[in-house]
Amino acid sequence: MAQQIFAYIAHKDGKADDTALELEVAARKIDADASVTAIVVGSDAVCDEVAASYKEVWKIRSDAYPNAEVIRKALVSILPADAIVLVPHDTFGMDLAPGLSIKLDSAFVADVVGLEGIEDGNLKIVRQEYSGMASTHVSCDISGGAVINIRPGAFQPDESKGAGGSVVDKTGDAGDLSETTRRFLEVVEAEAGDVDITKSEILVSVGRGIEDQDNLEIINELAEAVGGDVSCSRPIVDAKWLEKARQVGTSGQTVKPKVYLALGISGSFQHMGGIKGAPYIVAVNKNAKAPIFQMADLGVVADILEFVPELAEKVNEMK
């Protein structure tokens, strides 16, 4: 029997997120014959956009800021008990999905990077653990439905837009959409920093491998030698060694340099998710098995504390 799969559509400023098309592809990896329904809590414009790629769109009309608590209640009201629900694994999806699975009494799998079909009522899933250092196959019992969070960017979208889908208004079935125990107040925008790394062509990016704030000096020297700007991974900002505006990643800046030097950075998807435009990535890491080496173009296994000063010197010598 073909599965009924639902895809939760994230959107912003009246436009569907990139993940909208990725979830549709993911659904067909679960079951090629599945009937896939997009769920849009939002405007007609988003529904129409999404209907180009999904045969069916369920609409819940709302102009409100997406509040996971409210949306969870609405989804529980409209979804069939054994539904398979796909949700993007972004900050909203992380807020919504685990609790949704409890309320639907279904299985939950987070941050899925691969899907290998259904066998004997179990969905075979690929995930990563230990910051991407080990991959694992997970078997998920879908007999009572499942909520599956899909990593953004893990599935290549199908851009053909030939679905010509219909929009079904489910607003009446969704129940009361007012906020109760959790009330949205406002969004506080990130502060601008000294440099705008989103405009940099050369980024010298430093991660936890730098070990100590004082060692940042060698990174500054290399950046000066190559004529680039210093950026970093999240732990450097958490430790308050560099300002937030220099953080590359999903919760930091999205950068589009020509060349990206990743120094002592392991290569988590939240970090790599902030690097766009296919730059030339050079990774220096002391661990030959660091995941960054699978994503970089060029790799050097070395201790950055020794290698970076040598590199700066060589650049100055050969410039």
Next chain:
Amino acid sequence: MEILVCVKRVPDTSENEIEINKDGTDIERDDLVYSVNEWDNYAVEEAIQIRDKVGGSVTVVTVGDDESEEVLRREMAMGADKGILLSDDAFNGSDGRGIAAILKAEVEKGNYDVIFTGALADDGAGQVGGMLAAMLDYPYASLVNKIDATDDKKINVGREIEGGNQEMNEIALPCVLSIQTGINEPRYVGIRGIRKVASVEIPTHGAGDLGIAADSVGEAGAKVKCTDYFVPEMGEGAEMLEGSTDEILEELVKRLKEKGGIK
């Protein structure tokens, strides 16, 4: 304010190279260095700061084995008032829902205003907090990077969202919050601090004490199971520069020049 913080003992990925065991059933655990999940230290620090400001107490709890006691002691050395170990053979092999169900039973024995979890642990899931909240029917916010706890009915919390922006919410108590790194600077714990709490008694609760049916948790209750581990292969992988340091440096500078990496 009575605060419960859920903590987990995990392999320290910055200290270890993670290897997969011979038959691919697990990672190689023999020589691993373990520590407290990074996110949980931020959660405990936040709890301690709130307690020191408005009064109350901080309890740390973990679902684990005897060795997990060490992470409870570490968090007590940081300043948590009490530790509780939830341990039973029946808990082995629990999925996220199982862990949340075990924690829920312990929450119901207490009288907590706020429950903290970390935003994420070694399994990269970020699921236990949201599940626990839904099971308790408490409001929930994930990825919390700011807490303003001045009221005993409701608190204001900031959630981290994409692009470094922050979403502010007002949440009714009791609630569950998952804490994101960077919310504070967790204090350092020295060996002396650990010694001070070395002999404090830590109660252990099993399935029977918690009134949990053994087949509802553990492997028996799990809908989600890891079947095998393997080394990830993503893309083609980098071209690795090899040779003497000087050869590597020379080649690297040449490439950087070619690709526009030197101005």
